Amino acid sequence: MSNIDKFIESVLRKLPADFENRDRIAADLREHYEVMISDGVASEQAITRLGDPSDLVRELVSGYTPTSASVLERYAAFMVDAIIYLPIVLLVQCPSSLWCNLTSRHISLAFLPFYLFFLIRLIPEIVWGSSLGKFLFGLRVQGLNGSRVKIYQVIVRNVSWYYWIMWIIDGSGLLFTKGKKRLSDFVAGTVVVKDKSRKTPYWMQALGWIIALIQTYLLMLGIRFISDFIL
Amino acid sequence: MTLDIWYSDGGCLETELKRGVLNVVILKLLQGHQRYGYEIVSHLDSIGGGHLSIKDGTLYPILYRLESKGLISHHWEAPERGVPRKYYAITESGAAELSRQIDIWNEFSETVSGILNDGEAMS
Numbered sequence: 001m002s003n004i005d006k007f008i009e010s011v012l013r014k015l016p017a018d019f020e021n022r023d024r025i026a027a028d029l030r031e032h033y034e035v036m037i038s039d040g041v042a043s044e045q046a047i048t049r050l051g052d053p054s055d056l057v058r059e060l061v062s063g064y065t066p067t068s069a070s071v072l073e074r075y076a077a078f079m080v081d082a083i084i085y086l087p088i089v090l091l092v093q094c095p096s097s098l099w100c101n102l103t104s105r106h107i108s109l110a111f112l113p114f115y116l117f118f119l120i121r122l123i124p125e126i127v128w129g130s131s132l133g134k135f136l137f138g139l140r141v142q143g144l145n146g147s148r149v150k151i152y153q154v155i156v157r158n159v160s161w162y163y164w165i166m167w168i169i170d171g172s173g174l175l176f177t178k179g180k181k182r183l184s185d186f187v188a189g190t191v192v193v194k195d196k197s198r199k200t201p202y203w204m205q206a207l208g209w210i211i212a213l214i215q216t217y218l219l220m221l222g223i224r225f226i227s228d229f230i231l
Numbered sequence: 232m233t234l235d236i237w238y239s240d241g242g243c244l245e246t247e248l249k250r251g252v253l254n255v256v257i258l259k260l261l262q263g264h265q266r267y268g269y270e271i272v273s274h275l276d277s278i279g280g281g282h283l284s285i286k287d288g289t290l291y292p293i294l295y296r297l298e299s300k301g302l303i304s305h306h307w308e309a310p311e312r313g314v315p316r317k318y319y320a321i322t323e324s325g326a327a328e329l330s331r332q333i334d335i336w337n338e339f340s341e342t343v344s345g346i347l348n349d350g351e352a353m354s
Contacts, residue, residue: 032290036269039269051287056292
C-alpha cells in the first residue's frame with residue numbers, strides 16, 4: 001500500500017460511519033498528492049505537508065450531526081438479532097410474569113433470553129460496533145460525535161432488553177423523540193447510523209429482510225397464542 | 232505567560248484570526264483566477280509571510296464549506312501531460328459575499344486597530 005493510500009485510509013477510518021462524501025475526500029487528497037509529486041515534492045514530504053489525519057478529520061467533522069438510520073431497518077435488524085431471543089421471551093418470559101408469581105426457577109428461565117441476547121448482540125456491538133442484524137443491514141452504533149462506541153454505552157443502550165416490559169417502554173422513544181431514537185440511546189449518548197464506510201451487498205440485505213419478515217410473522221403468532229392462553 | 236488560555240480550544244490569537252479570515256482570503260485568491268488545491272496552499276504560503284500557512288489537507292474542509300454554500304465551484308481538467316487537476320473558481324454569489332466580507336473586515340480591523348493603537352481611546 002502506498003503512502004497516500006495509507007494516509008487516505010487513516011482519514012476515512014477516523015470519520016464517523018455515516019459521514020458523506022468519502023469518495024470525494026479520497027479523490028481530492030489523492031489529486032493533491034499527485035500534483036505535489038508531479039511538482040517534484042518527495043513522497044514523504046508530500047504526506048507531511050498533508051498534515052495529521054486526526055487534524056483533518058477534526059476539521060471535516062466540524063458541525064457534523066449524525067443521522068439516525070431508518071426505523072424500519074433498525075426494526076428489521078433487531079428482528080434478526082432476536083431470532084433466538086424473541087421466541088424465548090414469548091414462550092417463557094411473558095407468560096411466567098403474567099400468570100405466575102416469579103419463583104427462583106421462573107426467574108432463571110425468565111432471564112435466560114437476556115443472557116443469550118448478551119452473547120449475540122452486545123459482544124459484537126462492543127467489538128465491531130454492529131450486531132449480526134445491524135451488519136446485514138449496514139448499520140452501526142456510534143457515539144454522538146461519531147466516535148467508536150464504548151463498552152459502558154453498549155451496556156446502557158441494551159440494558160432494557162433485560163425484561164420485556166422495559167424494552168416496550170424503551171422502544172416507545174422511536175415514536176415521539178427527535179431523531180427516532182430509543183430512550184436508552186439518549187441515556188447512553190449513542191445513535192444507530194447507516195455505515196457508509198462499507199458497501200453492504202444486496203443479497204445480505206435481502207437475507208436480513210426475509211429473516212425479519214419471518215420473525216415478525218412468528219411474533220404475531222406468539223402474541224396471539226399468549227393472548228388466547230391468558231384470556 | 233501568553234494569552235492562549237483565553238481560547239477555549241487551546242488555540243492562540245493567531246490561530247483564531249487565521250481561522251476567521253481563511254475563508255475570505257481563499258475567496259480572494261479565487262477572484263479572477265481558477266486555481267487547484269496545491270496552488271491555493273502554495274499561494275497562502277507565499278503571500279501570507281507564514282501567517283496564513285496551513286497543512287495542505289486542512290484546505291479541503293474549507294473548500295467543501297465554501298462550495299456547499301455555493302460560493303465556489305469546481306471542475307476537473309486533464310492536461311495533455313501531467314496529472315488531472317481539480318480547479319476551483321469563485322461563483323457570482325461568492326464574489327458578492329467576498330465584497331461584503333471585505334467591507335466587514337475593513338470596518339472591523341479599523342475599529343480594533345483604533346482601540347489597540349490609541350491609548351486615549353481607553354481613558
